[in-house]
Amino acid sequence: MLNKEFTSYQLKQIGSLSSFYAIRLYELMSQFHKLGQRECTLDQLRQMFDLGEKYQDVKNMRVRVLDPALKELNAGTDLSVTAEPRRRGRKIIGFVFTIAKNEQMALELTQS
Structure with missing residues (x-):
């Protein structure tokens, strides 16, 4: 049951990530990478x-958390x-994330 209820990923995928926010963003996006989008x-x-x-x-959240984590x-x-x-009007109410698998990077990580 654990395999179905939780997101799994290989630790080497996040090995190069140094910030908590980047690791957390990877976890959140890997849940939906097959769908290609998450709102x-x-x-x-x-x-x-x-x-x-x-x-x-x-703006502060984007500059200090979201943009560095995405990069x-x-x-x-x-x-990717x-x-x-x-x-809603001029106010930002959320984000739509477009998620794609970067096959070239996946190959590099599995070969090393």
């Missing part, structure tokens, strides 16, 4: 990243992820 509200992201009261401003994840893992803001 999260700001509240969901804040909870998933365990931000608490930190980075209340969306690190795309550079060092087998996933982009984040597009979801807006």
Whole structure:
């Protein structure tokens, strides 16, 4: 039952990741990589990243948490992820993540 209820991944996929947020983002995106997309509200992201009261401003959260995690994840893992803001009027209410498997990186990681 554990194989069905939890996301599994190889530790070497996250071996090059140094930040907690990048590792957590990899876990969250690997759950949905077969679907190719995942949508999260700001509240969901804040909870998933365990931000608490930190980075209340969306711009601050993007600059300090989301953008560095995306950059690190795309550079060092087998996933390629982009984040597009979801807006209601001018206000950002969440993000849509597009997830693709980077086969070249997956091959490099399995060969080493």
